[in-house]
Amino acid sequence: MENLLKDILKTCYPYTGQGKVANYIPQLAKADVTEFGISVMTEDGVIHNAGDSDKKFTMQSIVKPMILLMALLDQGEECVRRLVGVEATGKPFDAFNYSDQALKSEHINPMINTGSIALCTLIKGETYLEKFNRLLELTRKMADNPSLEIDRDVYLSEKETGNKNRALAYMLKAYGMLHDDVEEVLDCYFRACSISVTSVDLAKIGFTLANRGKNLQTGEQMFPEKYARDINAVLMTCGMYDGSGEFALNVGVPAKSGVGGGIMAIVPHRMGIGMYSPALDGKGNSVAGIKALEMLSEHLDLSIF
Numbered sequence: 001m002e003n004l005l006k007d008i009l010k011t012c013y014p015y016t017g018q019g020k021v022a023n024y025i026p027q028l029a030k031a032d033v034t035e036f037g038i039s040v041m042t043e044d045g046v047i048h049n050a051g052d053s054d055k056k057f058t059m060q061s062i063v064k065p066m067i068l069l070m071a072l073l074d075q076g077e078e079c080v081r082r083l084v085g086v087e088a089t090g091k092p093f094d095a096f097n098y099s100d101q102a103l104k105s106e107h108i109n110p111m112i113n114t115g116s117i118a119l120c121t122l123i124k125g126e127t128y129l130e131k132f133n134r135l136l137e138l139t140r141k142m143a144d145n146p147s148l149e150i151d152r153d154v155y156l157s158e159k160e161t162g163n164k165n166r167a168l169a170y171m172l173k174a175y176g177m178l179h180d181d182v183e184e185v186l187d188c189y190f191r192a193c194s195i196s197v198t199s200v201d202l203a204k205i206g207f208t209l210a211n212r213g214k215n216l217q218t219g220e221q222m223f224p225e226k227y228a229r230d231i232n233a234v235l236m237t238c239g240m241y242d243g244s245g246e247f248a249l250n251v252g253v254p255a256k257s258g259v260g261g262g263i264m265a266i267v268p269h270r271m272g273i274g275m276y277s278p279a280l281d282g283k284g285n286s287v288a289g290i291k292a293l294e295m296l297s298e299h300l301d302l303s304i305f
């Protein structure tokens with residue numbers, strides 16, 4: 001497996017220079033585009049790495065499935081479904097994709113910014129910091145890594161410049177879908193996006209979703225199987241934003257990308273995969289990361305279709 005991963009990185013390396021790092025969050029523009037890493041956790045619990053698997057980057061939107069899971073655990077499915085829909089929008093992750101009609105839950109899904117910001121309000125906690133800390137604990141547990149922390153520079157950078165997210169949050173408020181203070185809700189969202197991980201962490205988190213919520217080592221059912229199935233289904237249709245259809249054809253597994261350059265892919269019952277390469281395509285997905293996943297899927301016949 002290690003040799004296969006090394007070969008894939010080598011073949012896909014030219015693609016690391018083909019995209020652009022995210023620069024709308026100034027701190028992310030400092031990423032080194034030559035960094036390229038992959039980690040795969042297989043069903044025997046072994047983690048296989050190649051390249052820069054020890055490099056840290058921020059989760060960004062890869063935290064969205066965690067926010068969805070936390071909201072499901074805290075409030076149940078009915079409450080979550082009242083606030084957000086599950087249909088793919090086919091639009092960019094931060095689009096104001098609403099014509100002149102009133103914004104309704106069915107217009108948004110948990111993997112676009114609007115849906116994820118709304119879901120932060122469903123997490124239990126006296127304050128938004130407490131809500132965030134509970135989310136961080138869940139993420140640490142799924143990654144089996146108690147040392148996960150936020151990258152403060154990225155958090156502050158996004159907090160300072162995240163006006164599009166402010167606009168989206170105020171739009172939710174205008175349509176009665178968000179009741180709390182916008183800055184407090186966004187503080188939780190920005191912190192969540194700034195959780196710093198490696199590709200190994202993503203492979204482990206992905207594996208818990210692939211294994212339907214069950215920790216392989218301890219046998220503990222960390223969250224209901226049904227939630228894992230639902231999250232994987234939403235990731236299949238919306239996880240790569242307006243690139244989800246193409247990704248379904250070429251890779252064929254649920255996955256989530258983030259503008260930090262990470263991708264977490266879930267091969268149900270078989271694997272959790274973490275990728276890192278910070279240069280992005282126009283949709284905010286890692287160019288080399290997608291190429292590497294395409295090759296891996298072809299080699300190991302990973303597509304669920």
Ligand code: GLN
Nearest residue numbers: 060061093193258259284
């Ligand atoms: N923090 C980023 C934002 O809200 C996350 C977006 C992404 O990773 N696609 O803009």
